[in-house]
Amino acid sequence: MHHRRILAPSAAAALAVVWALGACSSSTPSNAGNEAGVPEDPFPTPEGGAVDRYVPPPADAGPDPLLGCTKDPGAPAVTVDPSSAMDPVAGGAAQFTLAKALDGFPAGGGKLTAGITTEHGGIKCTLDETAAPISVANFVGLARGTRPFKDAKGKWTTGHFYDGLIWHRVIPKFVIQGGDPDGLGTGGPGYDLVKENQIAEPLGTLAMAASTTVSGSQFYIVVGTGPKAEYNVFGSCDTDAAIAIAGVKTDADDAPVTAVHMIKVEIARCP
Numbered sequence: 001m002h003h004r005r006i007l008a009p010s011a012a013a014a015l016a017v018v019w020a021l022g023a024c025s026s027s028t029p030s031n032a033g034n035e036a037g038v039p040e041d042p043f044p045t046p047e048g049g050a051v052d053r054y055v056p057p058p059a060d061a062g063p064d065p066l067l068g069c070t071k072d073p074g075a076p077a078v079t080v081d082p083s084s085a086m087d088p089v090a091g092g093a094a095q096f097t098l099a100k101a102l103d104g105f106p107a108g109g110g111k112l113t114a115g116i117t118t119e120h121g122g123i124k125c126t127l128d129e130t131a132a133p134i135s136v137a138n139f140v141g142l143a144r145g146t147r148p149f150k151d152a153k154g155k156w157t158t159g160h161f162y163d164g165l166i167w168h169r170v171i172p173k174f175v176i177q178g179g180d181p182d183g184l185g186t187g188g189p190g191y192d193l194v195k196e197n198q199i200a201e202p203l204g205t206l207a208m209a210a211s212t213t214v215s216g217s218q219f220y221i222v223v224g225t226g227p228k229a230e231y232n233v234f235g236s237c238d239t240d241a242a243i244a245i246a247g248v249k250t251d252a253d254d255a256p257v258t259a260v261h262m263i264k265v266e267i268a269r270c271p
Contacts, residue, residue, distance in 0.1 A: 062121050063121070063122055065122030065123060065124040066113065066268045066270065068270070069115075069269060069270035070106060070110060070268055070270075072105055072144060072266060073106065075103060076104045076146075077158075078145065080148045080158060082156050084156050088148040089147070093193050094134055096138060096147055097133075098129055098133055100137065100146060100147075101137040101140040101141035101144065102146075103146050105267070108269060110268075111126050111271075112126070112136065112269060113125065113126055113269065114127060114139070114140075114143065114266070114267055114268075115265070115267075116265050118260060118261060118263060119263070120244040120260060121240060123237050123238065123241045123242055125221075125237035126235055126237075127234060128235050128236075131233065132196045132197055132234035132235075134193060134232075135193060135214075136234050138217075139219065139234065140267050142162060143161065143267050145160055145161075146158070147161075147189075149190055149191075149216075149217070150190030152181065156190070160264070160265070161189065161217065162178075162179060162264075162265040163263070163264045164261060164262070165181065165183070166256070166259045166261050166262075167245055167262070168180055168255055169185060169220075169253075170248065170250060170254060170256055171254055172223070172224070173223065174223065174246075175227070175246075176242050176246050177219070177220040178218070178220075179219045180217070180218050188217050188218065192214055192216050193216055193232065195232065197233055198230055198232075200229050201231070202222065202226060203222055203223070203224065203239060204236045205226050205237075206234055207231040208231060210232070214231075219234075223242050223243045223246045245260050
């Protein structure tokens, strides 16, 4: 898979030479020379092996971020050919609709919402199904288990894709990023998304990560000044827990020294 990094185009061009020489940046990102205060290279290419994506839920995961909402009763089983050479979704990611993503979800009103439970509290995100229907359908489908993805062995499967994944890059006053099954910033679900809206990203913005293409699974939440308007924005989140995650101790690759997980990602309709 391609590297999934929020990266200014000018920095990407410069780093291409570094990658060609087999070197990796490991210094702390600097805001020098950037009037917007956004790190020019917030996600240097990481080193090391994959991390264990699954963790048992803690005894007390904190308050439910979806309290008072109509919760997902569970998605119906989706049958896929694990050895298929093609994406099981006919036509690929652009043809995976919200109706398919919400198969089995009760009809009714309310805002489509994601609740992300973490060791630092719950994050509640309102999904914008009008502005970014493909990104929202994909996220909902991966979270519920209606969107097929490739597992670690390259086989197509379904399940609660995000449950147990780590936040692999966290930068105070910028973003927290997760959604990589490898935990390194280079993995994904076996497919890419297409570009949708590219709009301003204030505090709380929920968007898909990208490099040359839009990641099929990696996303970020803005916890300060967001990046340029070059990414698929598909919702907005409350930020107390996200800011707390951004403030944990990190290593030279901006990964938390003590892993912080998406213990579970749930979909609901909220008032």
